Amino acid sequence: MIPEGVGYLWGVQVAIIGLGGIGASVGLAIQHEALGWGVVGYDVAPDALTGALQMGAIDHPAESVAACACADLIVIATPPLAMPEVFQQLAPRLRPETALTDVASVKSPVLRWAEAYLPYLSRFVGGHPIAGTEHHGVRAARADLFHGAPWALTPTAQTDPDALQRVEAFVQTLRAAPLTIDAAQHDREFALLSFVPHAIAFSLAALHRENPTTVPPGGSWRSATRVAQSDPTLWAQLMALNREPTREWLEQLIQRLQTLADALGQGDPRTIQGRLCPQDAHAPDEP
Amino acid sequence: MIPEGVGYLWGVQVAIIGLGGIGASVGLAIQHEALGWGVVGYDVAPDALTGALQMGAIDHPAESVAACACADLIVIATPPLAMPEVFQQLAPRLRPETALTDVASVKSPVLRWAEAYLPYLSRFVGGHPIAGTEHHGVRAARADLFHGAPWALTPTAQTDPDALQRVEAFVQTLRAAPLTIDAAQHDREFALLSFVPHAIAFSLAALHRENPTTVPPGGSWRSATRVAQSDPTLWAQLMALNREPTREWLEQLIQRLQTLADALGQGDPRTIQGRLCPQDAHAPDEP
Numbered sequence: 001m002i003p004e005g006v007g008y009l010w011g012v013q014v015a016i017i018g019l020g021g022i023g024a025s026v027g028l029a030i031q032h033e034a035l036g037w038g039v040v041g042y043d044v045a046p047d048a049l050t051g052a053l054q055m056g057a058i059d060h061p062a063e064s065v066a067a068c069a070c071a072d073l074i075v076i077a078t079p080p081l082a083m084p085e086v087f088q089q090l091a092p093r094l095r096p097e098t099a100l101t102d103v104a105s106v107k108s109p110v111l112r113w114a115e116a117y118l119p120y121l122s123r124f125v126g127g128h129p130i131a132g133t134e135h136h137g138v139r140a141a142r143a144d145l146f147h148g149a150p151w152a153l154t155p156t157a158q159t160d161p162d163a164l165q166r167v168e169a170f171v172q173t174l175r176a177a178p179l180t181i182d183a184a185q186h187d188r189e190f191a192l193l194s195f196v197p198h199a200i201a202f203s204l205a206a207l208h209r210e211n212p213t214t215v216p217p218g219g220s221w222r223s224a225t226r227v228a229q230s231d232p233t234l235w236a237q238l239m240a241l242n243r244e245p246t247r248e249w250l251e252q253l254i255q256r257l258q259t260l261a262d263a264l265g266q267g268d269p270r271t272i273q274g275r276l277c278p279q280d281a282h283a284p285d286e287p
Numbered sequence: 288m289i290p291e292g293v294g295y296l297w298g299v300q301v302a303i304i305g306l307g308g309i310g311a312s313v314g315l316a317i318q319h320e321a322l323g324w325g326v327v328g329y330d331v332a333p334d335a336l337t338g339a340l341q342m343g344a345i346d347h348p349a350e351s352v353a354a355c356a357c358a359d360l361i362v363i364a365t366p367p368l369a370m371p372e373v374f375q376q377l378a379p380r381l382r383p384e385t386a387l388t389d390v391a392s393v394k395s396p397v398l399r400w401a402e403a404y405l406p407y408l409s410r411f412v413g414g415h416p417i418a419g420t421e422h423h424g425v426r427a428a429r430a431d432l433f434h435g436a437p438w439a440l441t442p443t444a445q446t447d448p449d450a451l452q453r454v455e456a457f458v459q460t461l462r463a464a465p466l467t468i469d470a471a472q473h474d475r476e477f478a479l480l481s482f483v484p485h486a487i488a489f490s491l492a493a494l495h496r497e498n499p500t501t502v503p504p505g506g507s508w509r510s511a512t513r514v515a516q517s518d519p520t521l522w523a524q525l526m527a528l529n530r531e532p533t534r535e536w537l538e539q540l541i542q543r544l545q546t547l548a549d550a551l552g553q554g555d556p557r558t559i560q561g562r563l564c565p566q567d568a569h570a571p572d573e574p
Contacts, residue, residue: 130503130505131506149505150502150503150505152502181501181502185501193500193504193505196491197491197508197511199544199547200487200491200511201511202564203540203543203544203547204487206543206566207479207536207543208479208480209566210565213476214476215437215477215480216437218436218437218481219418220480220481220513221480221481223511223514224488224511226507227506232564236556236557236560236564239563240559243554244551246551247548250544250547250548250551253490254541256494257487257490257537260537261541264530269368269523269527272527273520273522276486276489276523277489277519277523279493
């Protein structure tokens, strides 16, 4: 159902380029929430295109990226390294009134590609839904994936207010909560909030594969490694694109873990507690 | 309901020493599953004792550890550092037929204390339910906490088979699945499976407290830090008691994270993927 106040998006034609878990979820969410919108979809993989069509995430398959260019709103949901080519293929056919957004977990490189390749830069608004799971691919799509989820948008000084308003209305239609943030700050904060947890999960899972245990893992292990089921190729791309902030947080975490390892070598419970939980370092011991 | 085959435990008197989340859950589970058992409970904190009585986790409060000594089965569920004193207080009054077990996440030190202080060492069987959550204290108790959960038992060459059988029957009555494992191997495996995830969760939470973000964390952060809500005093004690295995796994993890940080410094997505997911290092790139 279209929420009050965004009725002017009635009848828009949306194109979704890239029909993985996020792209297909965008399609499903539109079909559930936005009466009268038409959804065109494209994916380089014929299976994803067919799957999205069968599950009703898109109304019409497009035969190329370029065939998506004349939509009112274009949502780019490909892996990030495919985006420069997507921008280049769209560029010659874009109309000045079309708004564009994306869903990548890293925003500064996307803005640089938009600057380099898009004819109407002011119409592009970077986006990142803070949703998604460790499951990936078109079969992981869910119509309610974005319900109540924050959705970061990274407009710049050059962004056309109308384009921002359209993308915000689109996000609200999917029942997510738009928030605007500077792209560099976004990338630095998510390096900690998302990239480091993924780095840890992949590393723990690899450590366990090389050192299998006889006892089954409990809840703390399952939580710590849940996102190790994510696509490692995608995450390697994302980390390469957000490498400095991710490296800096990782180095800080390594330093903390090293001081904890050193305290373990020494063996005093109070020192260990101080390293685990610095704000409790002076708390009284409660046996 | 008492499962078939453990009927000989009908009418046993159980004493639970330590009525935190695990101890009180043992009491609730007995009340739900074991018709005819009587449960005596003790805790050094009057609040915990009253709470356990009010929620029906115990039938009778005991006025001291020593007052628990004449039960048929004694379950020690105190913080680990309290256990040497509990063993000492029980020792003078223990009967040779009483079976004892505990629920600590670390097993070798508990065996050493049992050897040092218990008059009938053969009647002690170390135990560790692979259950529990980040919530702690008597209010976190749940009757179904152990349903389907593995429950490690660490008998030794000195263990009386009758004591092991009784503790196994007790565990099964609580609907958990007993598994026997050598104490040192248990401690080494859980250092990886549980202690390292706790070390990471506490460290990430501390890093975030010192570097708050403006955007709300998503699912990967929440999973990675869930157990940082656990009791840091308890975890500092446990880590001190299992310090060598925990330190060794932490050092291995640090080394892995460092090679990933180095790859991020260099910036090649394929190298990064090889560090994230070594078994996929030679997989073809799928953009």
